[in-house]
Amino acid sequence: xxxxxxxVLFFQFLFLLVYELLLKKExxxxxxxxxxxxxxxxxxxxxxxxIEAFSTLVPAESIAVLTNVWLPEVFIGNTPENIQYLPAxxxxxxxxxxxxxxxxxxxxxxxxxxxxxxxxxxxxxxFSFKMTSAQNDFRIIEVPxxxxxxxxxxxxxxxxxxxxxxxxxxxxxxxxxxxxxHSLDLIFFELLKIIFWFNPxxxxxxxxxxxxxxxxADAAVVKTTEKRSxxxxxxxxxxxxxxxxxxxxxxxxxxxxxxxxMLQKSKxxxxxxxxxxxxxxxxxxMLTVVSCSQDSPEGMDKExxxxxxxxxxxxxxxxxxxxxxxxxxxxxxxxxQIVKDDNGRPIPPPNPPNSNKTTSKKISGNDVPFAVIDxxxxxxxxxxxxxxxxxxxxxxxxxxxxxxENFDTxxxxxxxxxxxxxxxxxxxxxxxxxxxxxxxRAAHPDLETEALRxxxxxxxxxxGRHQGERVSxxxxxxxxxxxxx
Numbered sequence: 304x305x306x307x308x309x310x311v312l313f314f315q316f317l318f319l320l321v322y323e324l325l326l327k328k329e330x331x332x333x334x335x336x337x338x339x340x341x342x343x344x345x346x347x348x349x350x351x352x353x354i355e356a357f358s359t360l361v362p363a364e365s366i367a368v369l370t371n372v373w374l375p376e377v378f379i380g381n382t383p384e385n386i387q388y389l390p391a392x393x394x395x396x397x398x399x400x401x402x403x404x405x406x407x408x409x410x411x412x413x414x415x416x417x418x419x420x421x422x423x424x425x426x427x428x429x430f431s432f433k434m435t436s437a438q439n440d441f442r443i444i445e446v447p448x449x450x451x452x453x454x455x456x457x458x459x460x461x462x463x464x465x466x467x468x469x470x471x472x473x474x475x476x477x478x479x480x481x482x483x484x485h486s487l488d489l490i491f492f493e494l495l496k497i498i499f500w501f502n503p504x505x506x507x508x509x510x511x512x513x514x515x516x517x518x519x520a521d522a523a524v525v526k527t528t529e530k531r532s533x534x535x536x537x538x539x540x541x542x543x544x545x546x547x548x549x550x551x552x553x554x555x556x557x558x559x560x561x562x563x564x565m566l567q568k569s570k571x572x573x574x575x576x577x578x579x580x581x582x583x584x585x586x587x588x589m590l591t592v593v594s595c596s597q598d599s600p601e602g603m604d605k606e607x608x609x610x611x612x613x614x615x616x617x618x619x620x621x622x623x624x625x626x627x628x629x630x631x632x633x634x635x636x637x638x639x640q641i642v643k644d645d646n647g648r649p650i651p652p653p654n655p656p657n658s659n660k661t662t663s664k665k666i667s668g669n670d671v672p673f674a675v676i677d678x679x680x681x682x683x684x685x686x687x688x689x690x691x692x693x694x695x696x697x698x699x700x701x702x703x704x705x706x707x708e709n710f711d712t713x714x715x716x717x718x719x720x721x722x723x724x725x726x727x728x729x730x731x732x733x734x735x736x737x738x739x740x741x742x743x744r745a746a747h748p749d750l751e752t753e754a755l756r757x758x759x760x761x762x763x764x765x766x767g768r769h770q771g772e773r774v775s776x777x778x779x780x781x782x783x784x785x786x787x788x
Contacts, residue, residue, distance in 0.1 A: 310350040314589055315504045318342035321585065322511065325578045329571040332518040334579065339512045340488060342582075343495070343505075349586070354594045392706045393783045408501070415500040419493060429460050441481045443474070454480040456487075472528060479520035488512050517558055518565050525566060533566070678768040680732040680776055686765055702761065706782060709757045715786035718747055726754045726782040734773040736766040754782055 319342070326335055429446060436443040441457045449462030454477045461470055480486065492509035499505055525533055678691075685697035714720070730741035738761050743751040758780070767776045 307350050310593065311346050312502060312504065314346040314349055315343065315502075315508070317585060317589070318346065318582075319504060319507060319511075321581055325581065327511075328568075329575055329578070330518075330522075330565070330568060331571060331576060332515050332522060334576070336488070336512060336515045336519065338579065338582075339508055339515070340491075343492070343508050345586070349589050350593050352590060352593060354590055356594075392703045392780065393785060394707060394710045394712060411500045412497065415497040419497060426455060429455075430458070432460075441478060452477065454486065456484070457481055472524070472533065475527065476520045476524045479523045480516060483516075483519065485516040485519075488516070514558060514561065517562055521562050521566055530566060676767055676769050676774065676776070680736060680764045680767045682762075682764055698764075702778075702780065705761055706757050706780075709760055710782070710784070711753055712784075714749060714753055715784065718749055720747070720784075720786045722786060724750060724784040724786060726750050726784060728754050728758055728780045728782060729777060730758050730761075730780070731775050731777045732764055732766065733775045734766050736764040740777075750784065 322335070322338065322342075326338060329335065429444065429451075432444050432446050434442055435445045441459060443459050443461060446460055446462045448464065450464045451460055451462040452465065452473045453460050459474060459477045459481065461473065465473065489509065489512070492505060492512070495502075495505045496509070521533075679695060679698070681694055681698050682701050685694045685701070688694045688697055715724075724746060726743055726745040728741065728743045731739050733739045738759055741755050741758050743754040743758075745751045745754065766773045768774065
């Protein structure tokens, strides 16, 4: 999820940068409006689109800053070819870790909802006043003792202190907002401000599109009104519109100067519309970044475990297939994230697999890849189950249960540990079904000792068999020990 959010922010920033540098000063106000709306939406969709053809255009290393999510620390020993990678076992101490990031997001979300509620109350007060006119497409509400002039969706609010001439001129402006449904743009960004309250770009997008609404309405009005008279109207009116960010305000002091300047500006040349084509190569670059990402957003919430990734790589080698570039990058990424010792020094990883080496050979005796073994080791309780996959899952679940029930979680407090502590255990189920040659690697030796103690509690299993012969199988088991603060 973090990669997705960062990509959305980066893409929105690039689109906004193009607008500020190339499009902002042009008089194609309607085009600019749709550009901002399109870019705000497409920024959320682009990280979800992965085109395989783009994945080979740029080396993954060159975009690692944007796309790489570092894998958890892992130790890989000299694993035999008949190893089985078990799913990680999560063990938690009694104390609970507080997710401060989630709490911070929740506080920001509640604050945004509170601000929206205040704006809604201010808007509700305006609707409580007398309606003076109602048409099929709009209605007018008169606000007493006020010179207010603003629009929300199909309702125009006008202060009763405005002169009739002012009302007519303002009404022609506000009806443009009504007809083009400008309020829907602002409501859309209000919703984004609630969900993505931490994203400053959403606020900038809303400000820019609100300004464009005024430019669009002004441009429509001066087609039927003398410009000088319209300038005087803007300069001489009072500026007391309430601060409601999802209504279109006629009297907005910060916008008056910009509106007058833009009204005096000559129309942009038609050839300037070609500037919008810059969005095409920009989106291609973005799609390339996403496609080259090793961490596809589609699987961000379902990241495969290290053991599963290594099992896939090993199976490819067992089949004698050369590793793809993605699989080789994946292996080296895993290698970089190894367990560190107490001083924070990394333990050197083993040599990488030779992807050009053919591993297919006669299967016999102890030399049996787990992916092709006829009957893997099983707990006696799992032997009566129907299918091979169900029996394997039963065995894996029972190992997980043994670790969870017997791991001494008080070690976290005794050793002064905090957060996530990873332990990698390897052990062999020999031809007799017993646990032998167990070894562990962790950042603290006492964790290694505890992990070995627990693994050696696994009872005798039904040994694995292949082609009628008993075989030994090596297991690799990651243990994730979560220690509360």
